[in-house]
Amino acid sequence: MVSKYKIGSFCFFSLLFLPCFQPYSFSFRSLQRIRDTYQFSKKVFDNYGYDRSHGIGHAVDVTKYANDIFEFHTMNNPNKKKIKEIIIVCSLLHDTIDKKYSPETTEFRTKCVQRFLLHDLEYEPLVVMNIMRIMKTMSYSLTVHNCSSFHPPLWIKKEDEKEKKSRLYPWSLIYHTVRQADLLTSYDVERMLSYKYYNIDKNISFVLEDTKEMFETRISSLTTIPDLFPSSWALTESKRLLKICGIMMDILMKDQISIVAPFQFSKYRTLENSHTLSLSDLFQMLKLSSSP
Structure with missing residues (x-):
């Protein structure tokens, strides 16, 4: 376990152009987390009656767009792989607590997702809390309300202010990346x-x-x-x-x-992205090494 994260303050692109002299590659543990998140999300979608509009195919589309946005704007960032992992996890999970599906189980699903992030993926409590907060802002009305002038919800500003030197998880960047990716899938x-x-x-x-x-x-x-x-x-x-x-x-x-x-x-179907249920296709789409 790593120590408690404290995040610096910045706007959407402020972290993106830090120098980096290390090769960019995912650790085996990161690949495991992405694999487990895909499988967990698919299980939730299958078990709680999600249709194609919000199922695993949609989650894959959002993940692909989030990856494209992040890769386009991010150059050499020493924390790139850590940030990208969280973006992928958020994208795959973002609809697992959607109230439109099986509303009577929303609270139970929320607890399951929290437990999965904390115990299966072994994220720090602060990271789990912020991922859950992002997931709860993905509705159309909230994302439109929160987009004005790059302003994320107030909680993100508070998290970003906690430590200006860390910049390990830039929550405003993660929030806006996943939010925009989800919106792009609306054109289908x-x-x-x-x-x-x-x-x-x-x-x-x-x-x-x-x-x-x-x-x-x-x-x-x-x-x-x-x-x-x-x-x-x-x-x-x-x-x-x-x-x-x-x-x-x-x-x-x-x-x-x-x-x-x-x-x-x-x-x-309007989107060109692969509407696949294959985990190996997801890894190939994200240009990751073979799934663990």
Whole structure:
């Protein structure tokens, strides 16, 4: 166990350009943690009735985008591998305590995740507490509310102020990276259709109309919200995905008469990322060595 972490104060990109003269590679223990987190998350999703819109495929998509954002902006950082590990863990776990699924078990799932982080992954209590706090801010309303002027929730500011010299876990950077990655997965027509069908109404006509309304009132305006995407890479990617999503929505509206079952939703997948359930594919996607 390492000693209690205290985090320095900085804005979203302030830590990113520190010099580093050590090779960047994950330890075997880090690879174990990522493997165990993937397996734990998949078990939660399978056991508590999550659909494709918030299941392991979505968690993998968020992880891929979070990794892309982090790698694009991070150069030589002496703590890069430690930060990246936490980002991957947060991304894979972020929906495991979602209240929309099996709401009567939310408290139990929350305790299970805390126990997993503390005892299985062997993180310090402060790290566990902050990962849980990030997971609880991933809803659309909260992430939009907290994005203004790069301002994370107040608790992050307090954690970042505890020690300005440590900078081991920059929680504002981790928070914004995972938050933006989750938002980028919103530009997936298949995901919108799946969520509406499995959680709102099984009527296909209603699902199509509700998906169209969601795209027009929420998804199409994401790029116009100030500071929602502080990462230049994420902002550029969001604009690119919006165009593709718009084209896919047009195709969906033309096809709507012929859509009669949810298995047809996969035709309207917008994201290019691999929607895989394979752990080895995840490691390959993140350019990690073979899974332990």
